[in-house]
Amino acid sequence: MARVGQVKSSAGERISDRIAIGVLTQAFPPGLVDEVIAETGRGEKRSRLLPARVVVYFVLAMCLFFGQGYEEVARLLGEGLGEGRRSWRVPTTAAIGRARRRLGVEPLRVLFARVCRPLAVPGTEGAWYRRWRVVAVDGTTLDLADTEANDEHFGRPGTGRGRGAFPQARLVALAECGTHGVFGAEVGALSVGEQALSRRLFARLREGMLLLADRGFYGFELWQQARASGADLLWRVRANAALPVVRVLEDGSYLSTVHAEQDRKSRRNPVTVRVVEYTLARTGDATLYRLVTTVLDPEQAPAAELAALYAQRWEIETTLDEIKTHQRGPRLVLRSKYPWGVEQEIYGLLLVHHAIRQLMHQAALHEGVDPDRLSFTRTLRVVRRQVPAQAGLSPRQTRQGTHPHPG
Known part of the structure; x- marks a missing residue:
């Protein structure tokens, strides 16, 4: 240390x-x-x-x-x-x-x-899949001080019994899965969805990254914006999403097409994607998982490997939990009474988390171990x-x- x-x-x-x-x-x-x-x-x-x-x-x-x-x-x-x-x-x-x-x-x-940039170097264990740096996007909410200013600016959640106890801010983050280093973040009102906030993050993506996202993020326009960054994508989609089989590939995945809303019926302007479908039957979970990816060649990324890799998306949820539960403390609310202070405090939390994770990465490199072991x-x-x-x-x-x- x-x-x-x-x-x-x-x-x-x-x-x-x-x-x-x-x-x-x-x-x-x-x-x-x-x-x-x-x-x-x-x-x-x-x-x-x-x-x-x-x-x-x-x-x-x-x-x-x-x-x-x-x-x-x-x-x-x-x-x-x-x-x-x-x-x-x-x-x-x-x-x-x-x-x-x-x-x-x-x-x-x-x-x-x-x-706050990605931390992994070529020698970092657990941070890479083949030639790609594995990263993920996800969102969370943070309870805020119960003040009129915070309530008016950020809003508060509704519940079956009425309004929530505290106003909440929405945070969407980009994190490197292998090191838990957060390198992109956007803060907004509770009424602003994760998809809208994530659009502001795609400028932080680079060629050579592979972005994982859960099914709450998929939409054609958002997919296209993320794809334009040069990064490759591996996103889960709904099991009932319309993904016609264009060509079955040797690893069991298949090529399909997705379209903008206005082109869906006419099937004009298709964008080719590769679809990987699988279940976790060995665990007793019969849920059908459907992933779409920009990596079209199965030799570059076989279907079985991509299915296993998608589990790395949970690393960003662990990252957000580190900030909310361990660093901030469970069931504690942010102290700032005004919106400017809330955002200042959230970026402070992210900066401190980055400093700690940077230290952990340095220690892991020194010992030649996966940062997840620390x-x-x-x-x-x-x-x-x-x-x-x-x-x-x-x-x-x-x-x-x-x-x-x-x-």
Whole structure:
């Protein structure tokens, strides 16, 4: 595991500029954070106790120690100052809330776009299928603080008994299956569907990737947009989808055609796909699985291998669970009271997850093992312990609402 990093100081430098919080300052170096702040126009013209760089690291620390109060997180940041920590005056909760608002969401969003890329290298075990980097797309929802602003902007789910207890934001992500590294994310209101949000992610796809998706994503237009990225696709479709057999191939798969809605009856402008059908009869599951793929040559990717590969789609669900259950904490809601703070917090969670997964990938490469063999929960605990004077922090999570959290 990496050692806690310290930002070097120079004569006349502000104490707050020397904050370091272990793996986070290694994944997101101060120089890069400063570039992003300048790029997004969030720099300050006057000296502050909480300059923009410190606020970025505060948001990341807040998402690393989810559930702790603002001032407790600020104390942890101060412990990174080493011998200068006596000069660090812990800001008030109100001051931190104002600093978060000044920062806004854009620096976190840009930092995510700059840093969060697929992690696997050619030697990474479990991240590749033949010549393809295996990635997946999926979505989830996050419970938000019960405020009028969050309710109006994001909405809340309906239930059989009425409206849900909390507003919710929708998150759709792209992740590398073998490393669980999230390299694309879009946040939206609950009323915005996963398909609509996923369209904004396809610019992150590259030739040489193989994108897995479940049947909730398939639609002709979405398929075409993803295909235009240059990546290959392997998506599940409904068992009753109209997929005429054009030619049966030697591995049992077959070529078919799909059409835009307006061309479906006339069968004009066909797009050729390959269909793989299978069941999991050995497990007692007689469900018919139907996959469509852009890989038309069975010699490049035999049907049996693609059927087995599709199970890797579950890795993105595990990834989202790492963020929601282990990093954030089960049944906890995001603390931010306003939509800008919600998005800032979500990108903070994603950035912290990336830093942890990057560390795990480095350790797996060093040991020559599949990253899946390493425990995310154990690594998260190690990263948290790297923050100096961790014993000064309450070991239990603070329930939502115990501390006031502006923003």
